Every structure is written in structure tokens, then in C-alpha cells.
Amino acid sequence: MSNKLEVQSEIFRENTNSTSVSSNTLVTTSFNFKYPPDFPYISGKEAEVDEDGDLLVCRRPVQGVIKIEHSLSTPLATVGLQVWRGALLLADFILHHGMKTFLDKNVLEVGAGMGLTSIVASIFAKRVVATDVDIGGILALLKKNFDANKALAKSCIQIFPLNFYERNWNFELEKAIKECNIILAADVIYDNDVTEEFVKSIEKMLSTPKILYICLERRYVFTLDDLDTVAPCYEHFWKYFDQTRTKPSNKSWMVEQVPLDFPQYFQYDRNKHLILWKITKP
DSSP states (O other), X not given: XXXXXXXXXXXXXXXOSEEEEOSSSEEEEEEEEEOOTTOOOOOSOOOOBOTTSOBOOOOOOOEEEEEEEEESOEXXXXXXXXXXXXXXXXXXXXXXXXXXXITXXXXXXXXXXXXXXXXXXXXXXXXXXXXXXXXXXXHHHHHHHHHHTTTTOSSOEEEEEOOTTOOOOOHHHHHHHHHOSEEEEESOOSOHHHXXXXXXXXXXXXXXXXXXXEEEEOOOEEETTTTEEEOHHHHXXXXXXXXXXXXXXXXTOEEEEOOOOSOOOBOSOOOTTEEEEEEEEO
């Protein structure tokens, strides 16, 4: 994997969210979103009365904002310092299905990056564990973003380092993985070597019953070998994943593509190249 090539997420070229400079190398973006219609009224607050002693109605929140500090561009090795479209699509999915699918669940995210998806999951989940590789200050900035948005969270968020190349996990991480009901992964397919190690990692995680959601964007390029426009990173992922899921030990996996017909709550370009997979280990 080249560490020299700088890449930039399309989200910031689309300029749909407010971004301000927070340091020489970092910016802070306000990701505005709408709460779904079934989102409950604010709970956990003491009843309030007006000056006449009449009970004040507790209104359901309509709009929210998540503030994320991140890099505008990075080498491939530290793309987790940015926010990508897949994280926003997965956040939309969580918001729409939060009350039914994520409420009071134990959720673990791999490749959590700057934490946007985990923050949304924490609105509903009982426990959220966010993991990523411990390089380039990713985990420190991840914690900073969690602290900045803790008012949104229903649950506390724990952070663990997780490198796809290392699967001898410590006791606490191993325990968190075994106890989670749902695993999330967004925008983790960008390098073939990393992709293979990611698939090996999720194969180990799916040794016990749970659901995995993988969200990614198929990125197309023209290649001379194919004389066509192809999505090589996605195709490599699918080929390697398909080989893995057909192993006798993984035959029980149920794999389905999730329709993207749920509403859009965040502001971004939800294009036809975004895809969401659901893998269930019964």
C-alpha cells in the first residue's frame, strides 16, 4: 500500500456540510441530519412546568448535528482520518431502523475511522465498541469526536485498537466481539491486501451468532488489462469474500444485499455505486 498517494473524500468536494478549520492539518465538519418520524420523545428528563404550573410538553427532536474533526486528505494508509460516503449511508440505515434493529443491542464497529457511524449507533444501542488501527492519531481523534458528541449518545462508547493483520486479540476485545449482536463496517475496501485481512478478521468474528453490515462504494476506473471501466477493489473483495463464505465452516452464513429504499437523513450524494450487505451468522 503506498503511503505517498494523497486521497480525498468526495464528501467535502460536494460541500453539503459546514466545515471550519480547527488546526493546520484538521477541519471540523458539522453533519446535519433529520431524526426519523418514529424517533421517541426525549426521555430521562424531569418533567418541566411553566410559570403557571402547567406541564410543558416534551417535544420530539426533529433535527440534529454531529460535529466531526478530521483530515481533508490523507495517504491511503490513514484514510480513516477522513469521512466517506459509506459511513453516511450506514448512518442513514441505523437511523431508519434504530428503534427496531439497534435498540438496546451491543454494537461493534470495525474500521470506525472518525466515529460518525458509531455515534449514530450510540443513539440506540446499549453498548457501542469502536475499533480501528492505532496509527496516525486515529484513535485519539476518534475519542475526541465521541467526547464532542456525547450529548447525543444513549450509551457509552468504548474504543479498542484493532489491526486486521493481527487476530490475536486481547481478552477485553475478544470479550467485546463475542458479546456484540451487530458488527458494522463502512468504507474498509480500498486496498486488496487490507481487504483480504478484513475478510479473515470478520470470519473469525462470525464464529458466534451475530449480524454484520458492510457498506461500501464501488469505485470505477478504466484499466488497460480489461479495456473497460471496472471496480477492481470491490471485485477483489467479492471474489475473496465469496471464497470465504463457501467454506464448509461458513455454509450457514446468510448473505443478502440490503435495498437502499430507506430515507436519506444526512446530506450527501447517495449514488448508485453505494452498496450495503447484510451477513447473518445464525
